[in-house]
Amino acid sequence: MKTSVLQSLVLGTGLAFLLVACSQQDDTNPNDARIEIRLTDAPNPNIKEVWVDIKEIQINMGSDSNGWTTLTGTHPGVYNLLELTNGRDTLLANASLPSGKMNQLRLILGENNYVITQDGQKEMLSTPSAQQSGLKVLVNTELSGGVLYRLVLDFDAAKSIVPAGNSGKYILKPVIRVLSFVPSGGIIKGFVAPDSVLTTVFALQGSDTVSSTATNQGNYQFSDIPAGNYSLHYYPAPDSFKTAQKDITVTLGQTTVVDTIRLELK
Structure with a gap:
């Protein structure tokens, strides 16, 4: 213009x-920071679909291990991790939070977690720890007021879905890492x-x-x-x-x- x-x-x-x-x-x-939390994944050739039921996201911005607060602006839902490959991601949260040091975040999962095998079979995943204490991710990043931060989490389905012996069942042992966390x-x-x-x-x-x-x-x-x-x-x-x-x-x-x-x- x-x-x-x-x-x-x-x-x-x-x-x-x-x-x-x-x-x-x-x-x-101006004293608040803003954060976008996005989820992505790498492909798993042995499984057709991996559906994860994300109920809420909590953050810890203090030294107290009990100081967890639920992040407002979270988009709960059941997400197919194998749709989030080749550079694609999905927005899990878009929220404001006080400036300061963000130590950890955790994903609280629901009960509707399952895989679809290559032959079309649906197998439920048992995730008791994820439903109670959540899937914790270390962040340890200082957030400044007025800045938008984009946090991309890599939920590694290839490493997280483990066969339960020869039973044909699967166990969810989540492997999540911070792929990037940068001010935009x-x-x-x-x-x-x-x-x-x-x-x-x-x-x-x-x-x-x-x-x-x-x-x-x-x-x-x-x-x-x-x-x-x-x-x-x-x-x-x-x-x-x-x-x-x-x-x-x-x-x-x-x-x-x-x-x-x-x-x-x-």
């Missing part, structure tokens, strides 16, 4: 757009003076708008914005003020604090 088009957009939408943008900004707690972008924070002037801020790369927001009492913030070089464009709502521009660089997982922008009268 060209700069001239941006200016027309701001002037055309007027105060209503700016009030909506401020309302959206107020709903975001950075944060831009700044201030526009005078703080009484409602201002729309656009983050551009070249002529493309990557994100936009509006000031709230002079403050503005972009959360989870991709790393790279940006040109910030400031459009005050009153026509009596000049627009402004600032070039910045965003680093993955870090906060870029922009120098105060002081609006000038025309």
Whole structure:
């Protein structure tokens, strides 16, 4: 989107757009981190399907081994692990949580766990420990407020499904590891003076708008914005003020604090 088009957009939408943008900004707690938990797998040539019943996800962010809390925003369901191969994954949770050190997470399983063998037979899997204490995964990662983290878990079906002797039955002995756990972008924070002037801020790369927001009492913030070089464009709502521009660089997982922008009268 060209700069001239941006200016027309701001002037055309007027105060209503700016009030909506401020309302959206107020709903975001900058002290919270956000996390996406995804599940993937490697293929198992001996089994046609592996269905795992995931009831909830719990996290531990303290040193107390009893300090488990249920993660809101979890998507419970019965998942076929063998559909999650060749780079495919599924979203298990999308939630906000306090910043700080995340020590562990665990998957609590239900009773509907089973495999479909290559000859089409359904065999139930016994998982008593997973239904009670859960499948624990060590994380030990510090989470910063305002950053979105993407955690990909590899549920290794090939190693987790073990034949029970010569009975033709199978046992679930889960093998789960953290495939990746990375911040997906950075944060831009700044201030526009005078703080009484409602201002729309656009983050551009070249002529493309990557994100936009509006000031709230002079403050503005972009959360989870991709790393790279940006040109910030400031459009005050009153026509009596000049627009402004600032070039910045965003680093993955870090906060870029922009120098105060002081609006000038025309």
